[in-house]
Amino acid sequence: MGTYVLIASAADRDPQVATLVVGDQPVDFNLVLAGSSKLTGVVRDLEGKPVPGAVAVLTDVRGEVVTTGTTDAEGTYGFSGVRPGGYTLAVSADSYRPAAVPVEVVGTGQTRQDVELRPGARLRGTVRVRHGGPLTDARVTLLDAAGNVVGTTTTGDDGAYAFADLTGGQYTLIATGYPPVADTVTVNGRDEDDRDLWLAHTE
Structure with a gap:
């Protein structure tokens, strides 16, 4: 009793x-x-190849994290015990632009949501002194087409600079250290672009 x-x-x-x-x-x-409901899917690149090791984060309508996971060797993720409702699935991986998609989990059973990741473009180059070698400690600023600062970096001993995870489009590079120089570059958004900058002394 x-x-x-x-x-x-x-x-x-x-x-x-x-x-x-x-x-x-x-x-x-x-x-x-x-x-209970289950959310699963495959993360692929633009060529349809699976992306292993991608981090998947599921958030609710308040933006709170419900669960997280990592894709396997086949690019597959899976979340069990997900209650029906609306969510946002955010996926990120090295060398790719992060992606976020809305997901509606309904009833019981399995909901499938595949995600496509676009490669993050990379812009790099070397700042050089005209008629000379690489320039150390030159400040390089990258602006987008609207004039917003995307990033700022300083060259090392080899004069190199780099900006990663860029979307395709037109950008402006500004290098200072000597009198500043500006250059316009178009990033294709799918791979790596090179652009060297040349600075010169003023007389």
Whole structure:
């Protein structure tokens, strides 16, 4: 005799909890375990190849993280026990632009959402002194087509600079250290672009 808590759980099912009062007679009590929802999919690049090691983050409508995971060797991710509702799935991986897609998980069973990642373009080059070698400690600023600062860096001993994870489009490079010089460059958004800059002394 007494009061007991009954907990039932099973794979791919939502757990259920019930309180039972047991007397001196046998008690028949049934629990129904509803199937939980699962969200799964494959992360691929533009050529359709799987992207292993990509980080997938699922957030709810309030922006709070519900669960996270990493794609396997086949580019597949999977989240179990996801309640029905609207979510945002954000995926990121090295050398790719991050992507975020809305997901609607409905009822029980499995919801599939594949994600395509675009490669992050990279712009690099060397700042050189005209009629001389690479320029150390030159400040390089990258502006987008609207004039917003995308990034700023300083060249090393080899005069090299680099900006990664860029989208395609037109940019402006500004290098200072001597009198500043500006140059316009168009990034194709799919691979790596090189652009050297030349600075000169003023007389």
